[in-house]
Amino acid sequence: MKLFLTILICRFLRFIGKLMGKGSSLPGKIALKLCPDILDRVKLPEYIIAVTGSNGKTSTVEMIAHILTENGKSVAWNKEGSNQIEGVTTLILANSTLSGRVRNDILLIESDERFARYTFKHITPTHYVITNLYRDQLTRNGHPEWVADAISDSIRDNTQLILNADDPLVSVFGKDRDNVIWFGADRLESDTEECTGMYDDGVYCPVCKKFMRYSSRHYAHIGHYKCTNCGYKRHDTDYTVTSVDLDKGLAVIDGKYDISLALKSLYNIYNILAAFTVASVVGIDKGKTAENLSNYVMKNGRVVNFTIGKRHGTLLTAKHENSISYDQSIKLAASEKSGCDVMFIVDAVSRKYFTSDVSWLWDINFDMLNCENVHKIILSGKYCNDLAVRFSYTDIPRDKIKIFEDIKKAYDFLNSDREEYIYTITCFSDKGKFLTLL
Amino acid sequence: MKLLHLYHDIMNLYGEYANISAMERILKKSGIECQTDKLSIGDNAELSEYDFIYIGSGTERNQKAVLEDFRKYTITLKSYIDSGKVILMTGNSFEMLGGRITDASGTEFEGIGIADFSVKEQNKKRNTSDAIFKADFSDKELVGFINKCSEIFGIDTPLFDVLMGLGNKVDDDKEGIRINNLFGTHLTGPILIKNPYFLEYIANLVAGKEKEISTKHLGFEKTGYEVTLNALCRAGAGAVPALSVRN
Numbered sequence: 073m074k075l076f077l078t079i080l081i082c083r084f085l086r087f088i089g090k091l092m093g094k095g096s097s098l099p100g101k102i103a104l105k106l107c108p109d110i111l112d113r114v115k116l117p118e119y120i121i122a123v124t125g126s127n128g129k130t131s132t133v134e135m136i137a138h139i140l141t142e143n144g145k146s147v148a149w150n151k152e153g154s155n156q157i158e159g160v161t162t163l164i165l166a167n168s169t170l171s172g173r174v175r176n177d178i179l180l181i182e183s184d185e186r187f188a189r190y191t192f193k194h195i196t197p198t199h200y201v202i203t204n205l206y207r208d209q210l211t212r213n214g215h216p217e218w219v220a221d222a223i224s225d226s227i228r229d230n231t232q233l234i235l236n237a238d239d240p241l242v243s244v245f246g247k248d249r250d251n252v253i254w255f256g257a258d259r260l261e262s263d264t265e266e267c268t269g270m271y272d273d274g275v276y277c278p279v280c281k282k283f284m285r286y287s288s289r290h291y292a293h294i295g296h297y298k299c300t301n302c303g304y305k306r307h308d309t310d311y312t313v314t315s316v317d318l319d320k321g322l323a324v325i326d327g328k329y330d331i332s333l334a335l336k337s338l339y340n341i342y343n344i345l346a347a348f349t350v351a352s353v354v355g356i357d358k359g360k361t362a363e364n365l366s367n368y369v370m371k372n373g374r375v376v377n378f379t380i381g382k383r384h385g386t387l388l389t390a391k392h393e394n395s396i397s398y399d400q401s402i403k404l405a406a407s408e409k410s411g412c413d414v415m416f417i418v419d420a421v422s423r424k425y426f427t428s429d430v431s432w433l434w435d436i437n438f439d440m441l442n443c444e445n446v447h448k449i450i451l452s453g454k455y456c457n458d459l460a461v462r463f464s465y466t467d468i469p470r471d472k473i474k475i476f477e478d479i480k481k482a483y484d485f486l487n488s489d490r491e492e493y494i495y496t497i498t499c500f501s502d503k504g505k506f507l508t509l510l
Numbered sequence: 511m512k513l514l515h516l517y518h519d520i521m522n523l524y525g526e527y528a529n530i531s532a533m534e535r536i537l538k539k540s541g542i543e544c545q546t547d548k549l550s551i552g553d554n555a556e557l558s559e560y561d562f563i564y565i566g567s568g569t570e571r572n573q574k575a576v577l578e579d580f581r582k583y584t585i586t587l588k589s590y591i592d593s594g595k596v597i598l599m600t601g602n603s604f605e606m607l608g609g610r611i612t613d614a615s616g617t618e619f620e621g622i623g624i625a626d627f628s629v630k631e632q633n634k635k636r637n638t639s640d641a642i643f644k645a646d647f648s649d650k651e652l653v654g655f656i657n658k659c660s661e662i663f664g665i666d667t668p669l670f671d672v673l674m675g676l677g678n679k680v681d682d683d684k685e686g687i688r689i690n691n692l693f694g695t696h697l698t699g700p701i702l703i704k705n706p707y708f709l710e711y712i713a714n715l716v717a718g719k720e721k722e723i724s725t726k727h728l729g730f731e732k733t734g735y736e737v738t739l740n741a742l743c744r745a746g747a748g749a750v751p752a753l754s755v756r757n
Contacts, residue, residue: 212636434699
């Protein structure tokens with residue numbers, strides 16, 4: 073009876089919340105108050121797939137949901153990205169019958185990496201994807217090893233892990249487990265021997281802290297590594313990106329499944345590979361999966377095409393406090409052969425938390441913009457002075473850089489008869505301030 | 511002059527390499543020739559050759575790996591500090607100077623014993639906070655960020671008064687450590703970029719009385735500092751009485 077009532081109340085609140093356009097964590101929060109063991113009482117479907125990691129969770133989950141739905145599976149997933157235990161509870165109860173049985177074939181959960189240990193105390197995922205561990209929002213996450221320890225607490229013995237073999241810190245979760253599914257990329261044409269970022273989190277082995285060597289780097293600490301001391305090394309992969317041509321926008325998985333890329337970044341290819349892996353594990357035909365993923369344009373609003381006057385542009389949502397996310401967006405802009413202007417906005421550092429910390433700007437490799445393809449660079453927002461200082465430590469010629477604290481003035485500068493394509497790179501916390509000007 | 515960025519590749523969590531870049535630039539802009547060496551685990555630095563040493567913060571595990579290597583500098587570092595030369599240690603790097611560090615599992619690691627304090631780590635809660643600190647050597651507060659999981663007990667010569675943020679231990683209104691011209695603080699990130707007046711103060715100590723330090727190039731730095739200080743004061747007003755006078 074308690075179960076029945078709690079589900080009823082949760083669904084009612086969800087309904088009201090949707091009408092009012094409110095977030096999805098409150099109904100779950102109330103449900104957990106009314107019935108603290110509610111998640112232990114509901115009957116969950118055969119597949120419970122969880123996804124966590126620093127970057128790419130939302131995109132990976134969206135693509136998995138897309139493939140599964142296209143292939144006739146019924147999927148319950150946290151579309152709105154409420155990824156802590158309250159949001160997950162709302163998700164589950166909103167998709168349950170009143171007797172407490174989740175109606176879908178598959179429960180797909182994007183989980184916050186630090187709070188997964190609370191969520192998965194009650195729910196045991198059948199499969200658990202860990203995408204990567206980067207320096208991300210250090211003002212609340214501490215550092216990647218701190219997050220790794222938190223994720224470690226969330227892993228249950230009877231869960232099958234699906235791990236990024238190219239990330240040494242993520243791969244530690246698979247040590248001494250025998251049923252791990254590994255995904256990763258073969259040596260790619262775009263690989264480098266040395267780390268090209270501002271810092272290298274792959275210098276020391278995550279297991280013994282002695283030197284690691286890379287035979288190939290895809291980006292940052294992601295690549296083919298081996299410890300010179302304890303022998304810890306990249307695991308062979310079960311699902312593999314075998315070649316990538318970013319100019320043509322083509323990635324090939326397992327040597328035969330071609331995927332045309334809507335977003336031409338390596339970073340996006342890892343999300344695609346993770347989604348491909350999950351779909352295969354669930355039993356979807358690989359050819360069909362490749363078709364579903366080809367040219368798939370994310371609906372989560374992280375890439376928005378726009379026009380300013382006669383000029384065309386793309387807004388790339390990078391995450392503030394996340395240098396790898398910025399590096400990937402910068403790399404994409406710098407590869408624009410027809411020439412482009414690039415705009416950065418840092419106005420509010422964080423959406424959820426107050427912080428004035430801009431240390432992360434120093435971890436971003438802005439020097440990639442020092443190339444012929446990039447014409448003007450526009451720095452904007454409350455923290456434009458910090459951006460200006462950061463750029464003064466790059467080799468980019470000063471006359472390429474324009475600084476406008478007022479985002480509207482930056483917009484007016486772009487609204488000119490210049491012909492270059494525009495890339496606006498900013499965060500969820502600031503993108504609205506730009507989009508409302510359009 | 512010679513600058514040393516020690517453990518540059520392992521104690522560098524929050525863009526902290528920029529601290530050494532800021533020092534190098536201000537000296538050069540002041541007409542002082544300088545070069546920076548980047549050394550790490552396994553290298554043997556001749557500390558007495560240097561005029562400024564910087565060590566940044568690392569993960570708890572990286573700090574322990576570094577501590578084993580750092581031990582070899584106990585005697586040379588002591589004479590470096592006694593001679594009045596300048597060293598800046600940010601984040602958990604300065605914790606290595608004490609008597610011992612106890613990690614979350616209860617394992618004890620012996621520090622190098624230049625100071626008498628002890629450190630206790632936990633792994634339940636990351637203690638993070640924006641920060642405003644006051645130093646007795648400057649009328650300009652310092653701004654920055656704290657990101658730690660430890661408490662430090664027994665520091666007799668703290669570096670800062672805490673106006674906003676976290677002290678050496680819970681409910682402590684003192685932060686960091688100062689011994690001669692050794693500056694240790696849990697303010698992490700490029701604090702010499704973010705605090706141009708602190709940079710000026712430290713650079714003066716490095717350059718010595720004969721040389722004059724130029725700060726003309728620090729325009730954006732100073733404006734950026736004011737923006738952050740004002741934002742933090744607004745955010746902290748009410749909770750921190752000492753700050754509300756600024757509003």
